[in-house]
Amino acid sequence: MNCILLPATSFSHDSAQISESSQINHVNNVLAAKAGDTLKIGQLGGQLGTAIIESIHSDSIQLRDVQLISAPPPKLDLTVILALPRPKVLRRLIMDMTALGVRDIILINSYRTQKSYWQSPMLARLDEFVLEGLQQGVDTIAPRISLEKRFKPFVEDKLASIMTHRGIVAHPYSGQSFAQYLRHQQSSSPSKKLPSLVCIGAEGGWIDYEIAMLAAQGCEAVNIGSRILRTEAAVNAILGQWLLQ
Template sequence: MNILLLPELDNNQSCISITNLDQINHVQKVLRLKAGDSLKVGSLKGKLGTAVIEAVSDKQLKLGQLNLNTMPPSKLDLTVVLALPRPKVLRRLIMDMTAIGVAEIILVNSYRTDKSYWQSPMLKRIDEFVKEGLQQGVDTIPPKIQLKKRFKPFVEDELAAWAKDRSLVVAHPYSPLSFNKYIEQAGLPQVLCIGAEGGWIDYEVSLLQNNGCQSVSIGSRILRTEAAVNALCGRYL
């Protein structure tokens, strides 16, 4: 938590009361701050700045002297289309993609996505993971997130239309073209399609290719989904 993310604020609002227990706990136990101390804050969808602690207890944190004067960093020109992963790794993936500045995240079904993942209570907590990511990455603007339960219609009806004016890539270990070579020739792609554990099946790679995606490889080493997402998104920093 490198900033404390506050709710959307009214113009000229100069104080606020926080009741989120994770945030209060972080201020008390990790940062070890007390009344009179200053800390870094940001208002959701707004600016970054500082605030001063007026009072803090286990249940409430009162902040005053709100001074929000810095624009959040710009987003990467990047949409990630990610096969819905195991619920256990969803939190860190959403956090990391948010922190690194991905503009848009689309979670899609895939052959290797277990049907049960779509029923996971973790999917209802995505906003919470986004906030964690914003607080990690020192940002205030949530990425756009969409869930697409049907792979084929999404690829044929939506993704295919993007190919007219955006560059699209699917990461696939068996592609003869390396991601490095692709970037040298065409620059950073604006859309990255990344499989979850086990990767895309051949049918999915073919469908993506037939709808405007160039297949690229990052070598024979197979990375955990989180590691692959960060290794690929790291190119945009």
């Protein structure tokens, strides 16, 4: 973790307390910090800054001279619709998308999403994965995450209102590459921004019916090359475009 994020209840005037075991372990064993050292910290939902370690105990670390003076980095103007992946992949994807600064994440059902995934205990740990991503990306503002268990009603009734500025759907068999899509958008209007919505399937991608439904709402299908990538590799490859802007 590149900063330690604490809830507002952990702060009192210019002091704070770390009581979460993984954070204490990180300070002791990864940072090898001691009393008098300065830590990079932040308040969840608030500002970033620094604090000095006053004392270290087995179950808590006391901080003093807390200074929260920096705003968190701006969020990407982006909503990611992600077909619910395998549970063991979910943690990495939520962490990565949070660290990259995605503003909204929608986990949706798809034909290739196994029903058992929706009963996974990993879904109850989304806040934990978000915190890991925020501490990695040195951010304090969590993305909004919603769950949509019914694909067709969501696409027909909600998608249009979410897509504020064009949308794309990642599809390895599309005849148009993401690079071609971007060049076309720039040639038609150099001031055009990247799309505000990206749809990414689970392992195996979207089926033709799902691609057609998304296309009917204005999402253009694009590929990111001839290689078939794992979901987490595809997410990072696509979202990297937003970090380069």
